[in-house]
Each structure stands twice: as C-alpha cells, then as structure tokens.
Amino acid sequence: xxxxxxxxxxxxxxxxxxxxxxxxxxxxxxxxxxxxxxxxxxxxxxxxxxxxxxxxxxxxxxxxxxxxxxxxxxxxxxxxxxxxxxxxxxxxxxxxxxxxxxxxxxxxxxxxxxxxxxxxxxxxxxxxxxxxxxxxxxxxxxxxxxxxxxxxxxxxxxxxxxxxxxxxxxxxxxxxxxxxxxxxxxxxxxxxxxxxxxxxxxxxxxxxxxxxxxxxxxxxxxxxxxxxxxxxxxxxxxxxxxxxxxxxxxxxxxxxxxxxxxxxxxxxxxxxxxxxxxxxxxxxxxxxxxxxxxxxxxxxxxxxxxxxxxxxxxxxxxxxxxxxxxxxxxxxxxxxxx
Amino acid sequence: xxxxxxxxxxxxxxxxxxxxxxxxxxxxxxxxxxxxxxxxxxxxxxxxxxxxxxxxxxxxxxxxxxxxxxxxxxxxxxxxxxxxxxxxxxxxxxxxxxxxxxxxxxxxxxxxxxxxxxxxxxxxxxxxxxxxxxxxxxxxxxxxxxxxxxxxxxxxxxxxxxxxxxxxxxxxxxxxxxxxxxxxxxxxxxxxxxxxxxxxxxxxxxxxxxxxxxxxxxxxxxxxxxxxxxxxxxxxxxxxxxxxxxxxxxxxxxxxxxxxxxxxxxxxxxxxxxxxxxxxxxxxxxxxxxxxxxxxxxxxxxxxxxxxxxxxxxxxxxxxxxxxxxxxxxxxxxxxxxxxxxxxxxxxxxxxxxxxxxxxxxxxxxxxxxxxxxxxxxxxxxxxxxxxxxxxxxxxxxxxxxxxxxxxxxxxxxxxxxxxxxxxxxxxxxxxxxxxxxxxxxxxxxxxxxxxxxxxxxxxxxxxxxxxxxxxxxxxxxxxxxxxxxxxxxxxxxxxxxxxxxxxxxxxxxxxxxxxxxxxxx
Numbered sequence: 011x012x013x014x015x016x017x018x019x020x021x022x023x024x025x026x027x028x029x030x031x032x033x034x035x036x037x038x039x040x041x042x043x044x045x046x047x048x049x050x051x052x053x054x055x056x057x058x059x060x061x062x063x064x065x066x067x068x069x070x071x072x073x074x075x076x077x078x079x080x081x082x083x084x085x086x087x088x089x090x091x092x093x094x095x096x097x098x099x100x101x102x103x104x105x106x107x108x109x110x111x112x113x114x115x116x117x118x119x120x121x122x123x124x125x126x127x128x129x130x131x132x133x134x135x136x137x138x139x140x141x142x143x144x145x146x147x148x149x150x151x152x153x154x155x156x157x158x159x160x161x162x163x164x165x166x167x168x169x170x171x172x173x174x175x176x177x178x179x180x181x182x183x184x185x186x187x188x189x190x191x192x193x194x195x196x197x198x199x200x201x202x203x204x205x206x207x208x209x210x211x212x213x214x215x216x217x218x219x220x221x222x223x224x225x226x227x228x229x230x231x232x233x234x235x236x237x238x239x240x241x242x243x244x245x246x247x248x249x250x251x252x253x254x255x256x257x258x259x260x261x262x263x264x265x266x267x268x269x270x271x272x273x274x275x276x277x278x279x280x281x282x283x284x285x286x287x288x289x290x291x292x293x294x295x296x297x298x299x300x301x302x303x304x305x306x307x308x309x310x311x312x313x314x315x316x317x318x319x320x321x322x323x324x325x326x327x328x329x330x331x332x333x334x335x336x337x338x339x340x341x342x343x344x345x346x347x348x
Numbered sequence: 349x350x351x352x353x354x355x356x357x358x359x360x361x362x363x364x365x366x367x368x369x370x371x372x373x374x375x376x377x378x379x380x381x382x383x384x385x386x387x388x389x390x391x392x393x394x395x396x397x398x399x400x401x402x403x404x405x406x407x408x409x410x411x412x413x414x415x416x417x418x419x420x421x422x423x424x425x426x427x428x429x430x431x432x433x434x435x436x437x438x439x440x441x442x443x444x445x446x447x448x449x450x451x452x453x454x455x456x457x458x459x460x461x462x463x464x465x466x467x468x469x470x471x472x473x474x475x476x477x478x479x480x481x482x483x484x485x486x487x488x489x490x491x492x493x494x495x496x497x498x499x500x501x502x503x504x505x506x507x508x509x510x511x512x513x514x515x516x517x518x519x520x521x522x523x524x525x526x527x528x529x530x531x532x533x534x535x536x537x538x539x540x541x542x543x544x545x546x547x548x549x550x551x552x553x554x555x556x557x558x559x560x561x562x563x564x565x566x567x568x569x570x571x572x573x574x575x576x577x578x579x580x581x582x583x584x585x586x587x588x589x590x591x592x593x594x595x596x597x598x599x600x601x602x603x604x605x606x607x608x609x610x611x612x613x614x615x616x617x618x619x620x621x622x623x624x625x626x627x628x629x630x631x632x633x634x635x636x637x638x639x640x641x642x643x644x645x646x647x648x649x650x651x652x653x654x655x656x657x658x659x660x661x662x663x664x665x666x667x668x669x670x671x672x673x674x675x676x677x678x679x680x681x682x683x684x685x686x687x688x689x690x691x692x693x694x695x696x697x698x699x700x701x702x703x704x705x706x707x708x709x710x711x712x713x714x715x716x717x718x719x720x721x722x723x724x725x726x727x728x729x730x731x732x733x734x735x736x737x738x739x740x741x742x743x744x745x746x747x748x749x750x751x752x753x754x755x756x757x758x759x760x761x762x763x764x765x766x767x768x769x770x771x772x773x774x775x776x777x778x779x780x781x782x783x784x785x786x787x788x789x790x791x792x793x794x795x796x797x798x799x800x801x802x803x804x805x806x807x808x809x810x811x812x813x814x815x816x817x818x819x820x821x822x823x824x825x826x827x828x829x830x831x832x833x834x835x836x837x838x839x840x841x842x843x844x845x846x847x848x849x850x851x852x853x854x855x856x857x858x859x860x861x862x863x864x865x866x867x868x869x870x
Contacts (some may be wrong), residue, residue: 037744037748044787047746049603050407053482056788057787096539105560176588176592177589177593178585179561183563206531283562285741
C-alpha cells in the first residue's frame with residue numbers, strides 16, 4: 011500500500027506541473043481579444059491595455075517564478091485570482107462543485123442501478139428474444155451523444171410536457187417555506203441533467219454486468235452451488251452477482267474522468283451551474299488561474315476515486331490483498347526485475 | 349424473485365423519476381395585466397457577466413451594460429446621438445482643447461451622499477492609475493494627452509487636452525463616474541466586491557447577484573435624479589433556449605432565429621423588433637506575408653467573386669444585409685450611399701485575375717473561427733472556386749485565431765465582431781498608415797490620401813465638416829478594398845408587449861436591452 015501511495019503522490023506532482031504548463035502552452039493569450047462570436051460585443055484591447063493587465067496580474071514575470079509562486083500559493087491553500095472572472099478561484103470552484111457532485115453521484119448511482127438490474131436480467135436470459143431486444147436498445151442509447159439526449163429530453167419533457175424546468179439548478183429569486191420544499195426544487199431541476207448523464211452511462215454498465223455475469227455463470231462453483239441444491243435466489247445474488255460485480259467497482263472509478271466530460275456537455279445544455287460549464291468558459295477565455303484550479307480539483311477527484319476503488323477492491327476481493335503483499339515482498343520485486 | 353423482477357423494478361424507478369417532475373404543465377400564456385400598485389417585473393435572459401462595477405464585469409458580453417444600469421456617466425446616447433446626462437451642459441473651448449462640464453444639481457449616490465465635481469475628477473484620475481475593463485481608447489487618459497482634469501466649482505469640471513480630438517466627448521463622456529468616498533482607499537479595484545462597491549448614481553440598484561447561477565435582480569432607484577425608471581424589478585435568469593423560455597413565459601424578451609419567427613407573427617402578445625445591423629463579418633488580407641495582396645485589383649477581384657447576397661440567404665437565413673466596401677455598416681448614421689456596389693460577377697473577377705502584374709497563387713488558406721464561420725468559409729470556397737481561386741478552410745478556436753492574427757501568421761482570415769455602428773474614427777485606427785501593428789491596424793496597406801483625411805477628421809470639431817470627410821474616406825476604402833465586409837447580422841428580437849414595451853435602439857448599438865434609456869421614462 012505504501013508504494014501505491016507514493017505512486018499517487020508522484021502522479022499528483024506531475025499533474026500540478028502539467029496544470030501549470032498546459033494553459034500557457036495553448037495558443038491564445040488571456041488579454042488578447044480581438045474579435046467575438048455569436049453577436050457578442052467585446053472590448054478589444056489596445057497594446058497599452060494588454061501591457062497594463064499583463065503586468066497587473068504578474069504575467070510579465072519569468073515562468074519559473076510564476077510556477078514557484080503558484081506552488082507557494084497552493085501550499086497556503088490559495089488557488090489564485092481569476093483574470094477574467096475577477097474573483098478568487100477557490101471560492102468560484104467551491105460554489106460550483108456541489109452542483110457537479112450532485113449530478114455526477116446521482117447519475118452514477120442511477121446508471122449503476124439500471125446497468126446492474128438490466129445487465130443481470132440479460133445474463134440470465136441470454137440468447138432469448140427479450141434479451142436480444144434489450145441488448146440492441148441499450149447499445150443504441152449508449153451510443154447517442156449526451157448533449158443530444160439532453161436536447162431531446164429538454165424539448166419533450168421540459169418544453170413539450172412542461173414537467174421539468176428548462177434551465178438552471180434552482181427556482182431563482184424564490185423563498186422556500188421548508189427545507190423539504192427547497193430540496194424538492196433542487197431535485198426537480200437536477201432531474202433532466204441527471205437522467206441525460208445516466209442514459210449515456212447506463213449502456214456501459216449494462217454490457218459489463220451482462221458479460222461478467224455471463225462468464226461467472228459458466229464457472230465450476232456455480233455448478234457446485236446448484237449441485238448442493240441451494241435455492242436459485244441465493245445462487246444468483248450471493249454466488250453469481252457478487253462475483254460479477256467486482257469489475258464494476260474498477261469501471262465506476264475509471265469512468266470518473268469520462269463522466270466529468272459528459273457533465274461539461276450536459277451542464278451547457280441545461281445551463282446548469284456546475285464546474286463543467288465553468289471549465290468550458292475558462293478555456294474559452296484562457297483564464298490561467300481558473301483553469302489550473304479546475305484541472306487540479308478534477309485531477310484530485312479522479313485520483314481519489316481510483317484510491318477508493320483500490321481500497322474497496324481489497325475489501326471485496328481478499329485475493330487482491332494477498333497478491334499485493336506478495337508483490338510488495340522483496341523476493342517478488344527481484345523476480346520481476348523492478 | 350420473479351424472472352421479470354429487474355425489469356419491473358426499473359420501470360417503477362423510471363416512473364418515480366418522471367413523477368419528480370411535479371410542476372404543472374403551462375397552458376396557453378394569457379396576457380398579464382397588472383393590478384394598480386403592483387410592481388412591474390421584467391425578466392430577461394441572463395447568464396453571469398460579472399460583478400457589475402467598472403473593474404469587475406467581464407470583457408465579453410453585456411457586463412458593461414449591467415454596470416451602466418448602476419453607474420451614470422457625464423453623457424448618454426439616445427436614438428440620434430450624445431445627450432446630456434450627469435452633465436446637464438458642456439462647452440468646448442480653445443478650439444477643442446478645453447472642455448467644461450456643468451453637472452446636474454442635486455444628484456446623490458445610492459447611499460445618500462451628494463455627487464460633486466470632485467467625484468468626476470476623482471474618477472478620471474483613478475482610471476489613469478487603474479484601467480477599467482471597458483474603455484474605448486486608454487490614450488485619452490494618458491498624461492501626455494489629458495493634461496489636467498480639475499473641479500472649478502462644486503458642479504463644474506474642466507478638462508485640458510494636448511490636442512483637439514473629435515471623439516473625446518464620446519470617449520470621456522461615457523466613462524462611468526464612481527464615488528470618491530468609496531473608491532479612494534481601494535488598491536486593487538478588480539478584487540473589491542463588497543456590496544458598497546455597487547454604490548452608483550444610476551437608475552437601478554443591484555439587490556441580488558449570483559455568480560454561479562448567472563442571475564441578477566435590480567430594483568428601481570426610487571430617488572433617481574433623472575427620468576424615472578419604468579420597470580420596478582429587472583431580473584436576469586439563465587436560459588437554455590431563449591425561444592422555449594419566452595413561450596413558457598419565464599422571460600419577456602428574446603432573440604429569435606429566422607426559422608422560428610412565424611410562431612410569433614400573428615400573436616397579439618408579442619411584438620417583433622429588428623435590430624440595426626451593427627454586428628458583422630469581414631475578411632482580412634495578409635498584405636505583408638503575401639505581397640500580391642498589396643495590389644488593389646486583386647482585392648477587388650476577391651470582392652467581385654464573393655456573392656454576399658448568397659451568404660445572407662444561406663448562412664444568416666435572410667437575417668442580415670450585405671456589407672459595403674466603404675466599411676461602415678449601411679445602418680450607420682454616416683454611411684455613404686453612393687459607393688460602388690461590387691455586385692457578384694465571377695466573370696469579371698476572372699478577367700481581373702488574368703491581367704494582374706503579380707499573379708495570384710493557385711490556392712489560399714482562409715483562417716476561420718468556429719460554428720457559423722466554418723459554414724461561411726465553406727460557402728466562400730465554393731464561390732471563389734468559380735472565379736478560379738482555390739480556398740482551403742482552416743478552423744481554429746477564437747483565441748487561437750486571434751493569436752495567429754497578432755503574429756501575422758495567416759493568409760486570409762475571417763473575423764466577426766460588433767461595434768460597426770460606433771464613431772467612424774475606427775476607420776482611422778484600422779486603415780491609417782499611422783497604425784501599423786497587427787493588433788489594431790492593417791499592416792501593408794498604405795494610402796497616404798486616406799491617412800491624411802483620417803488624421804484630419806479626428807481633429808475636425810465641426811460635425812458637418814467631419815461627416816463630409818468620413819464620406820470621402822469611405823469612397824477611398826470602397827475603391828481600395830483593404831478588407832471585404834461580408835454581411836452584417838440583423839437579429840430579430842421578440843418581446844411581450846403586454847408586459848413592457850419601452851425598448852429602443854440608441855443610434856450606434858444593436859441590442860435594445862443594453863441601453864439604460866430602454867428602462868426609463870422618456
């Protein structure tokens with residue numbers, strides 16, 4: 011485990027460095043804005059204005075000094091001040107983060123439940139007509155891009171049927187009498203974005219469960235369980251499903267990156283005030299400190315999800331722990347040449 | 349567990365989820381007549397455009413107009429030109445090098461403190477040290493140009509300039525005046541976001557702002573010194589789709605694409621309003637990297653080979669007007685109507701191309717931005733091919749494109765921008781020999797007759813004489829074609845006339861919600 015933690019630490023330092031370098035390598039300059047798009051008017055800075063802002067925000071200092079002052083700030087928990095949005099990066103991120111977390115956790119939960127339920131149904135009925143229809147359906151919807159699903163839901167359920175609000179995360183400028191009413195309002199607004207994200211993700215989980223369960227069902231211990239005369243329910247849920255779910259843990263953690271990517275699109279479709287929408291805007295205006303901050307938070311989140319998966323996996327599958335113990339022992343290391 | 353249990357569970361789950369959508373479906377929207385004494389609330393499409401002080405609103409988008417709801421300036425703009433505002437009168441003396449502004453009496457800041465001439469001098473001196481986000485030309489604040497700004501009496505301010513400048517009145521007159529008693533201690537104005545930073549003298553007071561949700565709520569300033577606000581509460585909320593939200597009744601003003609206009613034409617609830625064409629696309633040539641572009645005949649051939657009408661029809665879906673080679677928008681108040689039309693004529697273009705001294709290359713790369721610009725590029729490629737010019741379209745994101753322009757790293761570039769209706773001094777900045785940098789000028793384009801006129805108009809204080817010079821400058825440009833304006837967008841707005849109908853266009857700007865006069869008694 012120690013070596014795993016060291017790996018995470020090194021990854022973290024590399025990420026911070028890339029975070030710092032990446033926005034600066036991208037073509038474009040935060041204070042260069044000549045022309046606009048989509049009917050928007052923009053301040054077009056002259057050379058004097060550009061120079062003024064570059065020195066005001068300290069971008070005229072050598073890159074090395076900027077890097078170390080960034081690291082120094084990070085140690086103090088200071089993520090910097092946004093050039094374009096004129097606010098502290100940490101406060102901007104932490105006001106947006108809960109919305110994205112709400113979307114991501116709810117969508118992951120929903121797609122997991124759907125994937126497991128339908129996946130196990132498909133595995134048990136493999137080859138039958140109902141299973142084939144389901145398979146086709148799930149593969150088709152999982153291939154539709156998330157923003158398209160979002161638009162369809164927006165037009166059908168929000169604009170057409172009027173069941174859901176068209177945009178945003180709360181009813182603006184309203185006071186709620188009870189906390190419960192406020193929670194309901196938030197859920198009501200989150201419903202379509204969550205559904206959109208979940209539809210895009212469910213297909214992957216469905217296929218994984220279907221295949222993994224399919225493999226487990228052919229194992230010897232299944233036959234043993236049946237031979238012992240155990241009830242079907244117990245065989246399915248204690249013996250088969252539990253073993254088939256192992257890869258799902260890894261998959262969920264590894265999908266964190268992808269689901270954040272999906273959230274960027276979905277938040278833009280529904281004008282949802284999450285981190286993804288902020289990231290899109292920050293890239294658009296090349297706001298270095300904000301980009302650094304968002305990438306950092308996302309990277310930490312993905313790393314944390316991986317770490318969590320590592321730990322969970324050990325809990326679920328005792329074989330892994332013994333394998334790691336063996337790998338950590340000097341004998342194994344020498345043998346593998348590390 | 350039944351064998352179909354998982355499916356049933358899933359269906360129940362889905363139904364529960366759909367039931368979360370417990371809001372009632374909106375029926376037909378009925379006219380909302382207000383009761384006597386009820387507050388008039390108008391909701392507009394929002395989004396975050398920053399904390400609306402002169403230093404913290406965003407550089408893109410309508411942040412600057414939000415700031416202007418709260419802060420007043422010496423002058424304002426109406427349908428026809430500049431009008432007195434915080435300054436009830438002004439005098440231009442010493443051949444345009446000395447200005448006296450006489451302030452309105454009894455003007456107060458939102459906190460009740462009196463607004464005096466000292467606040468005006470403070471604002472200008474503070475801007476010299478700390479540039480605001482939006483300023484048309486920072487040179488007007490430089491010590492070499494603005495020699496002094498002083499209060500002469502409680503309500504008189506004197507500006508002394510190094511040289512006359514026809515645009516000074518507008519540029520200085522539109523800078524927001526900020527209260528000295530609040531800002532004098534502030535070192536980093538962009539980081540100052542206490543509620544007191546929003547103390548202005550304007551018709552609206554911001555009482556709710558959420559950066560993450562992109563919402564603003566303004567209340568009318570009941571003690572406003574000037575024309576009274578007609579809207580009591582002004583709300584901006586984020587929208588995913590403006591048309592759907594307008595139909596829903598959640599907002600009262602929207603931009604509507606051409607294809608959806610029909611849905612509103614016969615409905616008495618809605619009023620249709622066309623914007624003046626002050627936002628457009630033009631093509632720039634790289635005359636330094638590709639010297640053949642210094643021949644005006646080649647540039648003229650490009651202009652003839654481009655069918656601007658077709659661009660308007662196909663790309664703007666009819667919502668636009670073709671650009672004029674004189675560069676000013678045909679909706680500009682000083683537009684010259686007697687310029688060559690450059691009707692589409694690929695035959696004539698081919699003819700010119702074959703008789704050039706330095707022949708054109710076989711193919712050129714056109715750098716474009718995203719979305720509509722890529723489609724424009726593809727159509728141009730088709731049109732130019734008919735005249736024998738091969739075009740490859742190279743898309744880039746806006747920032748990348750801008751930085752390639754600055755480096756002079758392009759052959760032809762398509763750019764889109766606003767402000768085509770503003771003071772025509774932009775012709776001087778863009779095409780005079782004096783500005784040779786890639787940021788503001790057109791390197792490689794030299795016409796001394798044009799440059800002389802350009803320098804003359806900026807010093808000409810008589811408006812009629814200046815207008816004549818601008819007409820002449822347009823004639824030269826229309827012959828030289830240093831850039832090719834393609835088309836200008838004519839955006840169509842639709843608003844709920846039963847809610848509010850005071851929207852106006854000021855003379856130089858396309859968006860009626862951006863000017864403060866749209867919200868005030870006239």
